Each structure stands twice: as structure tokens, then as C-alpha cells.
Amino acid sequence: MFLGRDKGFCANSVHTMEINEEYTLPLNKNDILPKNKLDRGLFVLMTVLIPALTVWETFILFQYYPELNFNVFIHFLFGSFLSVNVLGNLYYLKKIDSSAKQKSLPAVLHANWKYCHFCQLNSPPRSYHCPVCDECILKRDQHCMFAGCCVGFYNHRYYFLAVVYAMLGSLCAALFQLPHCIESIGGFHLLPMLSLAAPHISLLFGFVSFYGFICAITQIVLLSAVVLTTYLLIVQIRCISNGQTIHEKKADIRLYDLGLKKNFVQILGMKWFIAIFWPFVSSPIKGDGIQFLTFYDLQEIKNV
Numbered sequence: 230m231f232l233g234r235d236k237g238f239c240a241n242s243v244h245t246m247e248i249n250e251e252y253t254l255p256l257n258k259n260d261i262l263p264k265n266k267l268d269r270g271l272f273v274l275m276t277v278l279i280p281a282l283t284v285w286e287t288f289i290l291f292q293y294y295p296e297l298n299f300n301v302f303i304h305f306l307f308g309s310f311l312s313v314n315v316l317g318n319l320y321y322l323k324k325i326d327s328s329a330k331q332k333s334l335p336a337v338l339h340a341n342w343k344y345c346h347f348c349q350l351n352s353p354p355r356s357y358h359c360p361v362c363d364e365c366i367l368k369r370d371q372h373c374m375f376a377g378c379c380v381g382f383y384n385h386r387y388y389f390l391a392v393v394y395a396m397l398g399s400l401c402a403a404l405f406q407l408p409h410c411i412e413s414i415g416g417f418h419l420l421p422m423l424s425l426a427a428p429h430i431s432l433l434f435g436f437v438s439f440y441g442f443i444c445a446i447t448q449i450v451l452l453s454a455v456v457l458t459t460y461l462l463i464v465q466i467r468c469i470s471n472g473q474t475i476h477e478k479k480a481d482i483r484l485y486d487l488g489l490k491k492n493f494v495q496i497l498g499m500k501w502f503i504a505i506f507w508p509f510v511s512s513p514i515k516g517d518g519i520q521f522l523t524f525y526d527l528q529e530i531k532n533v
């Protein structure tokens with residue numbers, strides 16, 4: 230049996246699932262900026278766009294409520310909560326290391342393991358080599374271009390919640406600023422509405438003011454973000470519900486389906502009820518990323 234060297238995992242942890250107080254997650258030592266050009270561009274865009282949209286929505290808030298009052302406070306608090314959750318989860322998604330190289334892996338190839346010629350190591354079940362990160366990732370789900378890193382065993386929670394909060398944030402912001410946006414581009418008529426489809430042409434022909442142009446652009450960005458994050462969230466919920474990674478979903482591997490609640494706890498950790506609201510709280514994940522409880526193991530445990 231090969232066990233992770235992380236503090237906190239007890240012997241035979243895959244079955245007992247006991248975790249002590251010293252639980253720590255492995256940290257990524259790579260540069261914060263991704264190596265790949267596309268990833269780097271998207272990562273910079275995300276780190277600029279999210280705070281910029283937060284500032285913009287605060288500005289819109291004061292268009293609705295010129296004076297400080299309870300409504301402003303509640304809106305500001307809720308908006309800040311969504312932004313902090315998106316940025317906090319993105320930060321930890323990059324910061325936490327899910328690569329296989331951090332583990333003490335066996336020199337002998339075991340059943341269901343595979344040898345990775347790129348990393349020159351025996352890769353455990355559910356691990357796959359990422360051609361962009363150029364390393365094997367434990368329980369690899371996918372490569373996230375917006376964060377410029379892979380989503381794997383230790384950082385899946387942060388990816389999932391970043392998507393949840395990005396979807397909620399963009400949806401709330403799009404709905405919140407919609408009346409102001411429509412008013413700024415000239416009301417709910419055919420010509421002003423075209424500004425939402427092609428704001429640069431409307432600006433060029435003088436159909437819309439520069440301020441209306443900015444409103445239309447932010448509305449388009451927010452609506453695009455709603456569509457993209459909703460799609461990503463649906464994919465994630467479908468995969469996690471079945472205890473699958475995206476690769477396992479494509480290959481129809483259902484071996485690791487432990488039931489709806491256990492599947493989500495596997496991703497969100499044992500303190501999931503706090504983790505879903507706050508990215509900075511530690512929420513220990515069961516297991517070591519090398520060995521995994523299967524549907525059949527669960528049946529055996531139940532029958533004992």
C-alpha cells in the first residue's frame with residue numbers, strides 16, 4: 230500500500246478516512262504566471278476583469294442610490310462576498326498543487342497504474358498527464374485555461390466553487406445593471422437595442438454615447454460570462470454527481486460513484502458546509518489522491 234506523505238493522513242486512510250488536526254494542502258511552487266501564452270493572456274484578463282467589474286458595479290450602485298443607505302450597504306456587502314469568493318477560489322486553485330510528483334510513488338508498476346514516459350514515473354489510477362502543465366496530475370479533471378493550471382485531487386473544490394460564484398456574480402451583476410444599461414443606450418427601442426449587439430458600430434455612427442458604449446460592453450461581457458459559467462457548472466455538477474472526472478465521464482467509468490453526498494464531500498472536503506461560503510477555510514479531503522474508494526469497496530464495508 231502506498232500512502233501520501235501529507236501530514237494528517239493516517240495509515241490505511243483510504244478505508245478509515247481519518248484525518249487529524251494537522252491537515253495541510255500541498256502548495257504549488259511554479260511561477261504564478263502560466264507558461265502557455267493563451268493561458269497567460271486569459272489569466273491576466275481574469276485578474277484584471279474581475280476587480281474591474283466589481284468597481285464598475287459599485288459605480289453603478291451609486292447611480293441607483295446616490296446617498297449611502299441600508300440598500301447600498303446590503304448590495305455592496307453581497308457584491309463583495311461574490312467577488313471575494315471568485316478571487317479567493319481562483320487564488321487557491323492556482324496555489325494548491327495536485328501534481329503526482331509531490332508524492333512518494335512506487336518504482337514497480339501496479340495493476341491499474343500506468344507509466345508516464347514524460348514524467349518518468351508510475352502514475353496512480355485516475356491520474357493523467359497534462360500536456361500544458363507537463364506533469365501528471367492526481368485525479369485529473371481538466372486543464373483550466375483561465376487559471377493556467379490543472380484541476381486535480383487537491384484543488385478541485387476551488388475550481389468548482391470559483392465557477393459557482395463566477396456564475397452567480399455575473400448573473401446578479403448582469404440583472405442588476407440591465408435597467409441602467411438600457412436607459413444609458415437610449416431606452417428599450419430597436420436601434421438602441423442594436424447597440425447591445427454591436428456597440429462599437431453604434432459608437433462609430435453616434436447612436437450611443439461613450440458612457441452607453443461602456444454600459445453595453447460590460448453587459449455583453451457579463452452575459453457571455455453567464456453563458457460560459459452556466460455551461461461549465463452543468464458539466465461539473467453532472468460529473469461530480471456521478472463521482473467522475475471529465476475524462477471518466479467521456480470514458481463512462483462509474484467505478485468511483487459513492488453516492489451523491491459522498492461524491493460532493495470528496496470534492497468540497499469534510500467542512501463543506503463552511504467551504505461553500507468561504508474559500509479561506511481548511512476543509513480536509515478524504516484520501517491521498519493515490520488510492521480511491523470504489524463503489525465495490527463501499528458495498529463490502531456496508532456488508533461487514
Ligand SMILES: [Zn+2]
Pocket residue numbers: 345346347348349357358359363364365366
Ligand atoms: Zn506525466
Ligand SMILES: [Zn+2]
Pocket residue numbers: 359360361362363371372373378379380
Ligand atoms: Zn494542466
